[in-house]
Amino acid sequence: MAFSSTCYNPDGVYRSPRPPVSFPTNPSLSMTTFLFRNAASYPERLAIADADSGETLTFAQLRSTVFSTAAGLQRIGISKGSVILIFAPNSIHFAVTFFAIVASGAIATTVNPLYTVSELTKQAKDSGAKFVFTVPQLWDKVKSLHLPTIFFGTKLPSEIATSDAPIHYFSDLISVPETEFFEPEIRQSDIAGLLYSSGTTGANKGVVLTHRNFICTSVMASGDQDLLGEPPNTFLCFLPLFHIFGLSVITYAQLQRGNSLVLMARFEMEAMLRSIEKYRVTYTFVVPPVMIALAKQAKAAKYDLSSLKLIGSGAAPLGKDVMEEVAKSFPTVQLVQGYGLTESCGIISLEYPQGKDRVYGSTGFLTVGIDGKVICVDTQKPLPPNQQGELCFRGPNIMQGYFNNPEATKLTLDSEGWLHTGDLGYFDEKGQLFVVDRIKELIKYKGFQVNLNAVIDILYAKFKLFPDVEAGEVPIAYVVRTANSSLTEAEVQKFIANQVASFKRLRKVTFVNSVPKSASGKILRRELIQKVRSSL
Incomplete structure (x- = not known):
């Protein structure tokens, strides 16, 4: 691999040291056309395997199934621009459905199956969804939407x-013949997905991602494999497909390269190890809680994991101690970290494979095609290496904005196309990126975003953070009771549990007389965090 030694430029912009690549320029290129552009060269190669059901599809079968499904969508009235909601766990059917939706020119919006009825309803209404794909087990939540529903599976509720x-x-x-599929005119600039994120301003918003965003991200995410001259790899994915990383960086990006994909509905340690052995998995990406579990587990010796070459970690920073412990259990496996956001279609930076220039704590170098800068939070001026500020990025993978939310878009995307992430970090003198903290008032629990302000709106409480070895951060409430109140911790936790998904639930409640505030009345959350840490 030939790398540039210059990442920082006099204009304050950091650029990728990776060799440049050419992104597709044809304006009339769709995601599915790009996905299958080379598939005729390897029709019998495994495309997707479902580790839970045992179902498999070759690339020829995947292509045929996608276009049959797209024809079926057109038959029931789905057309270009329709928003289709997917509310289901990982499966082959999920992947096929996503590709069929974008092939038909429709727009996919994905929802966490753990969401409550109110959370699901909010996204369905905000996105303007016209149909919903789901599984029978989630019917109790879906039926309140009163939307035309397409079911995966065969066991259907009697109601x-x-x-x-x-x-x-x-x-x-x-079962609809793929020959019935009428391919609409699709441009790279057309919307392909609405994936929801809390962003930098709190409430969940639809991130507008185009066919070009996905296509360019796929080139970025698979580029190092091409530079290393690697043969087709086999990726294991248990990260949720409703999330941008599982959908874009793993599923779409790797299939378009001709890699094979093994899907799991959820993480379970022994099931993961069995799948690595059975399918001869070479790459897998995880979140920090799984990496921590790998560092602790002693079951790997039972399985033949000799095929595994790389484990990547994202969603939240991972410490040096954890990386070193995992390395002891997997001495022949490369361990890398990366960084991305929903607003960047899942990718910003990635460490080099083979440990080149590794610095523990870094999320690696910018991927090809992305510019970065660090700006002073107060002055908005660019900062040189090793100075912390807000991280900003620009590139062909960056979102078009927030759906029907020009105000939030203006706060996040500036007139020069820079995405203001709300994350605090810096680049070192070599151009490696370090993500230090979040300016935005969010925490990440087991890789999921928890918007504290959204929970506060429900509870009227004041929150603090508590470090947790496996979860990363956990939501804990400081509650000021009214006079003579007999409110208990259990009552508060139960109330919140009935309002939000499981990963947003309170892990602890502390009753206090007051919470610290600044002169302007802003809650000083960092003082609460420090108070808890000092008591450990």
Whole structure:
């Protein structure tokens, strides 16, 4: 690999040291056309395996199934620009559905299956969803949407017969001949996905991602494999496909390169190890809690994991001690960290494979095609290496804005196309990126974003953070009770648990007389954090 030694420029902009690549320039290129552009060269190669069901698809079968499903979508009235909601766990059907939606020119919006009815309803209404894909187990949540529903699977709830909205079945869609598919005119600039993120301003917003965003991200995310001259790899993915990293950086990016994908519905240690052995997995990406579990586990010796070459970690920073412990258990495996956001279609930086120029704590160098800068939070002026400020990025993978939210878009994307992340960090003199903290008032619990202000709106409470070895951070509330109140910790926790998804629930409640505030009345959360840490 030939790398540039210059990353920092006099204009205050950091650039990738990776060799430049050419991104597709044809304006009339869709994600699916790009996905299958070379598939005729390897029709019998494994494309996707479902580790839970045992179902597999070759690249020829994947292509045929995607376009049959797209034809089925057109038959039931889905057309270009329609927003289709996917509310389901990982499966082959999820991946096929996503590709079929974008092939038909429609727009996919994905939802965490752990969401409550109110959270699901909010996203469905905000995105303007016209149809929903789901599994029978989630019908109790979906039925309140009163939307036409397409079911994966065969065991259907009896009450579906009384549904006031049309019901369809995935098995019927994929039986439609692919020759019936009418390919609409799709441009790279057309919207492909609306994936929701808290962003820098709190409330969940639809991140507008185009076909070009996904295409360019896929080139960025697979580029190092090409530079190393690697043969097709096999990726294991248990990270959720409703999340940008699992959907974009793993599923789409790796399949377009001709890599094979093994999907798991959820993480379970022994199931993961069995899948690595069975499918001869070479690459897998995880979140810090899984990396920590790998550092602690002693079961790896039971399995043949000799095929595994690389484990990547993202979603939250990972400490040197954890990386070193995992390295002891997997001495022949490369361990890398990366950084990305929903607003960047999942990727910003990635460490080099083979440990080149490793600095523990770094998320690596910018991927090809991305510019970065660090600005002073107060003056907005660019900062030189080793000075902390807000991280900003620009590139062909950056979102177009927030759906129907020009105010939030203006706060996050400036007139020069820079994405202001709300994250605090710096580049060192070599151009390696370090993400230090979050300016935005969010925490990440097991890789999931928890917007403290959203929980406060429900509870009218004041929150602090508590370091947790496996979760990273956990939501804890400081609650000021009214006079003569008998409110208990259990009552507060139960109230929140009924309002939000499980990963947003309170892990502890502390009752206090007051919370620290600044002269302007802003809650001093950092003082609360420091108070808790000092008591450990």
